[in-house]
Amino acid sequence: MMVYRVAVVAMAKPSFLRADQSMAGNLSFEHTSYKRRGDLVFVINPKGANGRTGKEWKKLVPYLRSRLGRDCNICESFTSGPSHAIDITREAIREGADAVIAVGGDGTLHEVVNGFFWEGKPVSTLDQGATHTTALGLIPLGTGSDFARTFGWKNDPNEAIERIAKGMKSRIDVGVISGKSGEPHYFINVADIHLSAKAGYHASRYKRFGNLCYFFGALQAFTGHSNRDLKIKVNDEQWEIFSQVTALCIGNAKFFGGGMKITPNADPCNGNFEVVILQDFKWYDFILKLHKLYKGTHLSVKNVHSRSVQSIEVEEIAGSGSIYVQSDGEHLGFLPQKFCILPAAIEMIH
Numbered sequence: 001m002m003v004y005r006v007a008v009v010a011m012a013k014p015s016f017l018r019a020d021q022s023m024a025g026n027l028s029f030e031h032t033s034y035k036r037r038g039d040l041v042f043v044i045n046p047k048g049a050n051g052r053t054g055k056e057w058k059k060l061v062p063y064l065r066s067r068l069g070r071d072c073n074i075c076e077s078f079t080s081g082p083s084h085a086i087d088i089t090r091e092a093i094r095e096g097a098d099a100v101i102a103v104g105g106d107g108t109l110h111e112v113v114n115g116f117f118w119e120g121k122p123v124s125t126l127d128q129g130a131t132h133t134t135a136l137g138l139i140p141l142g143t144g145s146d147f148a149r150t151f152g153w154k155n156d157p158n159e160a161i162e163r164i165a166k167g168m169k170s171r172i173d174v175g176v177i178s179g180k181s182g183e184p185h186y187f188i189n190v191a192d193i194h195l196s197a198k199a200g201y202h203a204s205r206y207k208r209f210g211n212l213c214y215f216f217g218a219l220q221a222f223t224g225h226s227n228r229d230l231k232i233k234v235n236d237e238q239w240e241i242f243s244q245v246t247a248l249c250i251g252n253a254k255f256f257g258g259g260m261k262i263t264p265n266a267d268p269c270n271g272n273f274e275v276v277i278l279q280d281f282k283w284y285d286f287i288l289k290l291h292k293l294y295k296g297t298h299l300s301v302k303n304v305h306s307r308s309v310q311s312i313e314v315e316e317i318a319g320s321g322s323i324y325v326q327s328d329g330e331h332l333g334f335l336p337q338k339f340c341i342l343p344a345a346i347e348m349i350h
C-alpha cells in the first residue's frame with residue numbers, strides 16, 4: 001500500500017522527503033533541491049499511552065523543530081490504526097529516509113521494526129545504491145516503553161531529541177519469528193509464551209489504567225491457567241522436554257510487562273537471545289517472587305532456567321493450539337513457533 005507520495009519534479013536524484021506540516025494519515029512531501037543533513041520521518045501513534053502520546057507530541061513539535069529543523073528535514077506521519085506504522089516505515093525507507101523514528105510505546109516501535117522488512121528481507125532504498133541505510137530511532141512515549149528501559153531511557157522526549165541530534169548509531173539485533181504458515185514476524189524486545197503472553201493479551205484492554213493494566217491482565221490470565229509441558233529445540237539441536245512450563249521468555253532486550261527485568265542478561269548487541277523459562281510456578285510464587293522478577297534477580301530461584309541461544313523452536317506436547325505467544329507486548333498467535341536472532345540487523349540511534 002502506498003502510504004504517502006512524493007510529488008515528482010524533474011530534478012537530479014535523489015528525491016527527498018520534506019514535510020513541514022503534519023497531517024493525519026497520508027502525507028504529501030515537497031521536494032527539496034538539495035540534501036540537508038538528514039531526512040527524519042517521525043511515526044507517531046496519537047493513541048499511544050491512552051492518547052498521551054498524541055498530546056505530548058503536540059507540545060514537543062516546536063522544540064523538535066528548533067532543535068533539529070535547521071539540519072534535518074522533519075516529516076511527521078500519524079498512524080491511523082494498527083499496522084499503519086509498518087506501511088509508513090516501508091515507504092519511508094524506500095524513499096530514502098535517513099531515519100524512521102517511532103514515537104509511542106513498544107507496540108509502535110514493534111510495527112516500525114516490522115516495516116524495516118518485507119517478504120523476509122530488509123527493505124532498501126529505491127534509488128540511492130546499496131550504501132544508504134535508514135536508521136531506527138525512538139521517542140519512548142508509551143505505557144510500558146519496556147525496550148527503552150534496557151538502555152536506561154525514560155519516557156522523556158527531550159532526552160530522546162538530544163539523542164537524535166547527536167546521531168550516535170550502532171547496529172542492533174532483531175528477532176524473527178516463523179510459525180507453521182505465513183510471513184515472518186520481527187521483534188526487538190522480548191517474545192514470550194504462555195502465562196505472560198496471555199496476561200499481555202488481556203492487559204491491552206486496560207491501557208487506560210496506565211501500568212496497572214499489567215496487573216489486571218495478569219489477574220485475568222490466571223483465571224483458568226494451567227502450566228503445560230513444552231518441548232524446545234535450541235540452535236537446531238535435539239528436542240528437550242520442559243515440564244509444567246508457566247512462561248517462556250525470549251529476550252533480545254531485558255524488560256517486559258511494564259518494567260519487569262525478565263531476561264536480565266539480554267543484550268540487543270551481542271548476537272544472542274537470553275531465554276528464561278519459569279516452571280511449575282503457582283499464583284503465590286508470583287506474589288513471593290515478584291520483587292525478584294522486577295529486579296532481575298530471579299535466575300537463581302528454584303524452577304527458573306536461563307540460557308543464551310541463537311534460535312529456539314517451541315511446541316506444546318499436547319498440541320492444543322491454545323498456548324499464547326506475544327512479541328514486544330503484541331499478541332502474535334499460538335504455538336508452535338520458531339524464534340531466530342538476526343545479528344546486527346538494524347542500525348539504531350542511541
Ligand SMILES: Nc1ncnc2c1ncn2[C@@H]1O[C@H](COP(=O)(O)OP(=O)(O)OP(=O)(O)O)[C@@H](O)[C@H]1O
Binds near residue numbers: 080082084109111330
Ligand atoms: N491511530 C491509532 N488508533 C488506534 N490504535 C492505534 C493507532 N495507531 C497505532 N495503534 C495501535 O496502538 C497500539 C499500542 O500503541 P503503543 O505501543 O504506541 O502504546 P502503548 O500500548 O500505550 O505502549 P506500550 O506498548 O509501551 O505499553 C499499537 O499496537 C498500534 O497497533
